[in-house]
Amino acid sequence: MFYYIIDLLGTVAFTISGVMVAMNKRLDAFGIFIIGFVTALGGGTVRDILLGVKPVTWLINSTYMYVVIGTVLFAVFFRSKLKYLNISLFLFDTIGIGLYTVVGVEKGIAAGLHPIMCIALGTISACFGGVLRDILCNEIPVIFRKEIYATACILGGISYFVLTLFNIKSNIVFAIPIIVVILVRLLAVKYKLQLPSVYGKEE
Amino acid sequence: MFYYIIDLLGTVAFTISGVMVAMNKRLDAFGIFIIGFVTALGGGTVRDILLGVKPVTWLINSTYMYVVIGTVLFAVFFRSKLKYLNISLFLFDTIGIGLYTVVGVEKGIAAGLHPIMCIALGTISACFGGVLRDILCNEIPVIFRKEIYATACILGGISYFVLTLFNIKSNIVFAIPIIVVILVRLLAVKYKLQLPSVYGKEE
């Protein structure tokens, strides 16, 4: 129940991030909705497709669709006020990717996959909504360019398997990686950390 | 049989729309073929993948491939004459998205999905071929920017469920939504209707 609420708050944060990008690109109402939807649910959809889950989760559980529709309406009507929500949205988003990472890792384990593949699935769940958003908006995905975002998910996923090595109980194994993701991302933003680009920063 | 002919005419219209975009982008013969193919069959493919249909329809039914190949050849050889077909193509395309919407809705119903998801699948069937075409051609999808296209499909899908509420017989439930899609699209084009963009028109 607790995790379900986090999941839905993450969905809200992701949807709003999509809506803001779509409004900046001056898309119409349908475009804004689709970009919000894809940002929120695209990562889990790619994960489900790679795993062969049939059909994908959001087709079966209508709650996600309602949350996205409601959030898009909210974000469009209160678009001039969204800047006051910046910190809340950043927190929801960060907690959201933490949760999605762990959910993705656990789906990989349930499918009997190697830990590296589970971490990959967790990272895809958390990050590929944003990748699809940027592709649909004709941009090179921002997480490929400058944010410590996927890295936080990968470290969270690794911590999951480190904890299971020590036979830690399941609730903690679920919660700690989420905290790892959040901490890494907060530190990265606070200290403006970036992954090195091979040719150095663009002038 | 009648619907199968509409399906194939829609495939022809979609293929030609892809070929024309690809020629404008000066792609080579392979690029033109792929863009035509993706425009015609991409929407149904995304629908099948989301539903977990295995394998996707066009791999099993070769007719679609033959129609696309034939249409690409036709469109390339008679490219200077395509402008005389504008009205026919617009009609085929519009009838095509009407049909695809209803086919998508019915596949969703057959999979036991919620009406909202069925309408989403219908809209995806009808519209995502064009979305994939524009992504492959490095453009923001046109249906996110200015056309009443997806909206027509959504309204057609809603009409389908309204009709079933009244226990209307199946042939009419199949035909009316197609007519709704066509009417909405014709009216939108005639009166130059657009969905509102949140920041108003671009200067």
Add this chain to the structure above:
Amino acid sequence: MFYYIIDLLGTVAFTISGVMVAMNKRLDAFGIFIIGFVTALGGGTVRDILLGVKPVTWLINSTYMYVVIGTVLFAVFFRSKLKYLNISLFLFDTIGIGLYTVVGVEKGIAAGLHPIMCIALGTISACFGGVLRDILCNEIPVIFRKEIYATACILGGISYFVLTLFNIKSNIVFAIPIIVVILVRLLAVKYKLQLPSVYGKEE
């Protein structure tokens, strides 16, 4: 065993091609890894998704992930030396698409598909990693614009079915199409052949 080595050499060549494009786009470390991964394994992933293979191959066989990780590290550290490998990489890449074409064709046959669909799957296996690479890097896919690349795969796939018509034994049916792909591609590069673009060359 022999084919497995070719497969891995092809994976190396594809990964390096992705890394080089990603470095030119000045992506960060995560972006470089993802582009390398997608270039190497994207074609087979699309093929598996279209066929409904569950889950996709690289999730089950970890070797591919290790090869990509190792190759990305190698390519980044020795990036200033990669130009000396140009000819080797071109050969690995060319042999790789030959192999992938045949593997894709055989997976299509195993699924009971029509020869045309098998050839399509072979071509997708060989070429769509590069298509996804270019989409993620916000470019129109290069194989749609100027290279004889997919054409080589299609001809290789056709030769496969021509050979089976003559009841040729299986090892040769496997090897000859690979050689066809390699020869077509070498000749195309040597004589600077391009597919015609419908409007002629760009000025």
